[in-house]
Amino acid sequence: MSTAKHDLACPHLADLTPYQSARRIGGSGDLWLNANESPFPREPMTMDVSEYHRYPDRGPGEVHAAYARYAGLEPAQVLALRGADEAIDLLVRGYCRARRDRILLCGPTYGMYESCAQVQEAGVVDVPLAADDSLDLDAIRAVEDVRVVFLCHPNNPTGNALPCEELEAVIRHFAGRALVVVDEAYIEFCPERSTVPLLARHDHLVVVRTLSKAFGLAGVHVGFLLAGAAVMDTMRKIVAPYPLADPCAQIALHALSGEGIARMRAEVEQLAAERDRFAEALARLPGVVEVRPSATNFVTATFRAVDSAWEALLAAGIIARRLPHPRLADAIRFTIGTAADMARVLQALADLPGR
Ligand SMILES: Cc1ncc(COP(=O)(O)O)c(C=O)c1O
Numbered sequence: 001m002s003t004a005k006h007d008l009a010c011p012h013l014a015d016l017t018p019y020q021s022a023r024r025i026g027g028s029g030d031l032w033l034n035a036n037e038s039p040f041p042r043e044p045m046t047m048d049v050s051e052y053h054r055y056p057d058r059g060p061g062e063v064h065a066a067y068a069r070y071a072g073l074e075p076a077q078v079l080a081l082r083g084a085d086e087a088i089d090l091l092v093r094g095y096c097r098a099r100r101d102r103i104l105l106c107g108p109t110y111g112m113y114e115s116c117a118q119v120q121e122a123g124v125v126d127v128p129l130a131a132d133d134s135l136d137l138d139a140i141r142a143v144e145d146v147r148v149v150f151l152c153h154p155n156n157p158t159g160n161a162l163p164c165e166e167l168e169a170v171i172r173h174f175a176g177r178a179l180v181v182v183d184e185a186y187i188e189f190c191p192e193r194s195t196v197p198l199l200a201r202h203d204h205l206v207v208v209r210t211l212s213k214a215f216g217l218a219g220v221h222v223g224f225l226l227a228g229a230a231v232m233d234t235m236r237k238i239v240a241p242y243p244l245a246d247p248c249a250q251i252a253l254h255a256l257s258g259e260g261i262a263r264m265r266a267e268v269e270q271l272a273a274e275r276d277r278f279a280e281a282l283a284r285l286p287g288v289v290e291v292r293p294s295a296t297n298f299v300t301a302t303f304r305a306v307d308s309a310w311e312a313l314l315a316a317g318i319i320a321r322r323l324p325h326p327r328l329a330d331a332i333r334f335t336i337g338t339a340a341d342m343a344r345v346l347q348a349l350a351d352l353p354g355r
Pocket residue numbers: 035036082083084085086110152155156183185186209210211212218221222223
């Protein structure tokens with residue numbers, strides 16, 4: 001293979017750092033609590049591979065119908081993709097012109113909104129969350145000229161769900177001016193807070209979902225874009241053919257069966273109970289300053305001496321997540337695992353000194 005270098009890539013990509021996913025950051029240990037994955041292993045399943053000499057067909061029709069049934073929508077309002085991440089990427093590509101248009105996000109939040117904007121050469125307006133992690137509505141309303149507004153609900157990495165009235169106020173404010181994308185990757189942990197019912201009233205609203213979190217299928221990487229006809233028309237023009245490989249479609253259909261949804265709900269209940277137990281115990285440790293309330297499968301806590309906390313976790317073989325945002329420099333995010341996993345975390349952090 002030639003080792004000669006060339007510089008034919010788009011110039012704006014030269015200094016771009018790839019998105020630092022949990023897997024890319026890596027680490028050494030045996031307890032992975034850094035990617036908000038499910039701790040529950042999936043069972044083996046048999047697959048019909050007889051049609052694998054053809055391009056996949058099951059993706060569009062059956063998976064859209066199954067997800068629509070689950071979400072209470074029409075199949076035409078559902079687009080199945082390679083994870084919620086592909087939905088975010090398509091939305092930025094479909095609605096932001098390079099070097100002209102901008103997205104709005106409210107940091108600290110999920111990093112892919114900014115990463116996708118950088119790849120597309122779109123601008124980024126960051127209207128930081130207020131000190132209590134709520135939306136700064138006045139500051140959001142003061143921003144002009146954005147094409148896509150990303151609201152992460154519940155927000156990763158702070159863990160809080162946003163009040164419905166505030167979400168609706170932002171959606172109403174941007175009608176006719178910008179798309180409002182509500183990223184509901186963790187919504188199964190607070191399903192009553194979903195903005196999906198608002199899709200009927202707002203054709204500039206898009207909801208992004210995934211099977212990677214509550215459904216426990218990160219390894220299959222299937223996500224959904226939920227929207228009305230105008231957005232779907234645009235998405236169909238730019239999405240690559242056959243976005244869902246057939247094995248992924250078969251596993252998604254299994255997860256979206258009555259039995260699969262019941263199983264997901266039981267696991268969510270178990271994880272939410274474990275999350276609350278863990279958050280309470282963590283808050284009592286002397287080295288912990290604050291544990292943020294969470295409506296998700298993770299808990300973010302700030303520490304008196306975060307480097308010592310991190311070292312203690314590494315020494316115990318636990319990989320959690322440090323957060324790149326300056327406001328969270330003293331924080332660590334923990335994905336909720338099994339009761340035994342979380343007991344190990346508490347034990348690793350128990351001896352950190354207080355003030
Ligand atoms: C808020 C948020 N949105 C989207 C994603 C990506 O989901 P997917 O695995 O479906 O690409 C994540 C993954 O961590 C996330 O935290």
